[in-house]
Amino acid sequence: MKEIIILYKEVGKPPELRKVENNVEIFEKLLGGKFQKMQYEEVIILFRKDNNSLLPNVYINSRFMEIGTSLKGTIIITLEENDSFKSLNKEQALKYARFLVNESFTYKPINEKKNIQVIEEKIM
Numbered sequence: 001m002k003e004i005i006i007l008y009k010e011v012g013k014p015p016e017l018r019k020v021e022n023n024v025e026i027f028e029k030l031l032g033g034k035f036q037k038m039q040y041e042e043v044i045i046l047f048r049k050d051n052n053s054l055l056p057n058v059y060i061n062s063r064f065m066e067i068g069t070s071l072k073g074t075i076i077i078t079l080e081e082n083d084s085f086k087s088l089n090k091e092q093a094l095k096y097a098r099f100l101v102n103e104s105f106t107y108k109p110i111n112e113k114k115n116i117q118v119i120e121e122k123i124m
Contacts, residue, residue, distance in 0.1 A: 005087040007077040046076040
C-alpha cells in the first residue's frame with residue numbers, strides 16, 4: 001500500500017503531520033473505530049461515527065452565516081479523489097494545520113485525576 005501525508009488531530013493536542021499507509025483499517029485504528037467523512041473546502045475530514053461519548057475537538061462552519069458543528073474525538077484531514085485518499089501538499093498542510101489550531105477546543109485539567117473542563121469554546 002502507498003503511504004500518504006495526513007493531518008492528525010487528537011482532542012486537546014496540536015495537529016500533527018503524519019505519513020500513514022493509505023488503508024481504511026489504518027484510518028479506523030487511528031480514529032478508534034468506523035469513521036464518516038465530511039467535505040470541507042478542498043479536503044475531507046474523517047471522524048469516528050460513534051462519537052457521542054467523545055469530547056469536542058474542532059468547530060466547523062462550512063457556510064457563511066450558518067450554524068456549524070463540533071466534531072468530536074480524533075480527526076484526520078486528507079484529500080479524496082475517485083474514492084481513494086490522497087496526500088496533502090505542503091500548502092494544504094500548513095493552511096489546515098492553522099485552521100485546526102484556530103478552531104480547536106482548548107481543555108485544561110481541573111484536578112489530579114485529569115478530569116477536564118472547557119476553557120474556550122468556539123461559537124461562530
